[in-house]
Amino acid sequence: xxxxxxxxxxxxxxxxxxxxxxxxxxxxxxxxxxxxxxxxxxxxxxxxxxxxxxxxxxxxxxxxxxxxxxxxxxxxxxxxxxxxxxxxxxxxxxxxxxxxxxxxxxxxxxxxxxxxxxxxxxxxxxxxxxxxxxxxxxxxxxxxxxxxxxxxxxxxxxxxxxxxxxxxxxxxxxxxxxxxxxxxxxxxxxxxxxxxxxxxxxxxxxxxxxxxxxxxxxxxxxxxxxxxxxxxxxxxxxxxxxxxxxxxxxxxxxxxxxxxxxxxxxxxxxxxxxxxxxxxxxxxxxxxxxxxxxxxxxxx
Numbered sequence: 328x329x330x331x332x333x334x335x336x337x338x339x340x341x342x343x344x345x346x347x348x349x350x351x352x353x354x355x356x357x358x359x360x361x362x363x364x365x366x367x368x369x370x371x372x373x374x375x376x377x378x379x380x381x382x383x384x385x386x387x388x389x390x391x392x393x394x395x396x397x398x399x400x401x402x403x404x405x406x407x408x409x410x411x412x413x414x415x416x417x418x419x420x421x422x423x424x425x426x427x428x429x430x431x432x433x434x435x436x437x438x439x440x441x442x443x444x445x446x447x448x449x450x451x452x453x454x455x456x457x458x459x460x461x462x463x464x465x466x467x468x469x470x471x472x473x474x475x476x477x478x479x480x481x482x483x484x485x486x487x488x489x490x491x492x493x494x495x496x497x498x499x500x501x502x503x504x505x506x507x508x509x510x511x512x513x514x515x516x517x518x519x520x521x522x523x524x525x526x527x528x529x530x531x532x533x534x535x536x537x538x539x540x541x542x543x544x545x546x547x548x549x550x551x552x553x554x555x556x557x558x559x560x561x562x563x564x565x566x567x568x569x570x571x572x573x574x575x576x577x578x579x580x581x582x583x584x585x586x587x588x589x590x591x592x593x594x595x596x597x598x599x600x601x602x603x604x605x606x607x608x609x610x611x612x613x614x615x616x617x618x619x620x621x622x623x624x625x626x627x
Contacts, residue, residue: 377487416439417440504541517534
């Protein structure tokens with residue numbers, strides 16, 4: 328009987344006190360998690376306070392009905408554009424639009440950037456410790472055939488919205504390109520990233536890492552401040568002069584893509600665009616010389 332009475336005392340919890348302790352812990356941790364979140368806040372979370380995202384969501388994509396019978400060729404019916412995409416970074420995911428501007432270089436915001444790798448020209452230079460170096464390397468663009476995981480790199484274009492203003496950030500100027508790719512750290516942090524991704528973006532979502540690039544071409548002051556540099560980069564048979572912005576890339580991206588050589592990203596230069604000759608009429612007929620950014624084209 329004495330044993331049973333002791334067990335009854337031990338099991339006689341004060342549920343009110345336990346509830347009070349749990350609430351106290353939650354109230355204490357809530358502001359701590361806001362100030363020091365276990366998962367870093369994405370750039371997009373800040374940009375959506377002052378910017379609006381360009382394009383439509385995958386849920387509203389016109390391509391969801393692309394195989395319907397109504398889209399099949401029909402006699403006497405004129406063809407029409409069912410879905411409109413731009414690809415801000417060559418060889419990666421696109422952004423579906425409702426409408427866009429057609430510029431002399433093509434669709435607005437299309438193929439402004441491209442990924443490249445620094446391929447060694449020779450390994451003749453020898454370091455003091457006897458290791459070979461690739462000091463004579465050359466940049467060459469990358470395609471999904473070389474790195475299939477480029478197809479998983481996604482983008483959002485954020486444009487300034489005059490109707491939005493952040494109390495902390497004010498009104499941010501300039502348009503940005505947010506770049507995202509799948510990435511999950513190991514251990515507890517990775518588990519938290521997985522939970523946050525599924526709670527915020529749906530059960531099928533996976534953790535992603537994000538970085539941003541300027542949509543417009545940087546000014547000279549920005550180029551100097553960010554340490555960008557102009558270099559030649561090979562794209563097919565052409566070797567244009569472009570802006571190397573590789574220092575904006577997180578190291579995790581090269582690991583995810585599986586690229587063996589140094590990874591870089593280049594921005595097309597407005598003053599040194601690639602010129603297209605065979606597929607266009609001459610200057611005397613068109614009145615201008617056709618130029619492109621990092622689009623595919625037959626160049627002469």
